Amino acid sequence: MRFAPFITAVMAVILVAGTAFASNVPDPTRSTFDNFLGRSPHNVGVGAADLYSYSYHGTLLNAASQPIVGFPRGQVHLSIEGVCQNHGVFSPDSDSAGDGSIVWGVATSDAMGGGSCLGSAPTAPVVVISIDNIGVFKTLLSVTSPDEDGLGGGATLTDFVTFKNAYNANGPLYLADMNGSGAISLQDFTVFQHHFNTIP
Numbered sequence: 001m002r003f004a005p006f007i008t009a010v011m012a013v014i015l016v017a018g019t020a021f022a023s024n025v026p027d028p029t030r031s032t033f034d035n036f037l038g039r040s041p042h043n044v045g046v047g048a049a050d051l052y053s054y055s056y057h058g059t060l061l062n063a064a065s066q067p068i069v070g071f072p073r074g075q076v077h078l079s080i081e082g083v084c085q086n087h088g089v090f091s092p093d094s095d096s097a098g099d100g101s102i103v104w105g106v107a108t109s110d111a112m113g114g115g116s117c118l119g120s121a122p123t124a125p126v127v128v129i130s131i132d133n134i135g136v137f138k139t140l141l142s143v144t145s146p147d148e149d150g151l152g153g154g155a156t157l158t159d160f161v162t163f164k165n166a167y168n169a170n171g172p173l174y175l176a177d178m179n180g181s182g183a184i185s186l187q188d189f190t191v192f193q194h195h196f197n198t199i200p
């Protein structure tokens with residue numbers, strides 16, 4: 001019995017240490033990421049309040065679903081795979097915020113360039129989000145862009161034809177669902193138009 005307080009204290013230290021360790025490790029099953037990735041080389045400043053600009057968001061949570069604050073941006077990677085135009089690997093704009101959120105903002109998305117592309121489920125995603133020493137957190141099977149072909153630095157007449165054909169045929173979704181709503185509607189036409197009109 002005389003050792004009980006000591007054992008209790010040791011257990012408390014172990015628990016505290018365990019909690020502190022866990023709180024800084026993003027959990028792939030708890031953390032969340034957008035299901036839609038849009039890209040446009042004319043992303044910045046398109047529309048009031050960036051209404052028509054593309055950014056990408058995630059929230060880093062630990063195994064207890066608590067937000068991870070200040071997680072280093074350099075350890076988080078959004079890879080647009082080689083099958084896509086303008087492929088590359090990008091870190092979020094900043095370390096994770098107080099609510100665990102990380103953002104690939106319009107300027108980062110802008111730097112990505114354009115290009116719509118499609119992977120094949122479930123083995124060949126075109127977007128892979130990973131964190132160093134942990135693994136894959138999210139994959140996407142398509143990328144959507146008003147610069148459909150990823151050429152020429154903007155949404156051109158060629159891109160408009162690609163968009164219009166998919167729009168009129170009500171598919172494929174990744175070529176015409178510009179706002180990532182999961183359906184093709186007049187609003188997608190409006191989004192495409194805003195990007196189209198920003199050609200220099």
Ligand SMILES: [Ca+2]
Pocket residue numbers: 176177178179180181182183184185187188
């Ligand atoms: Ca839509």
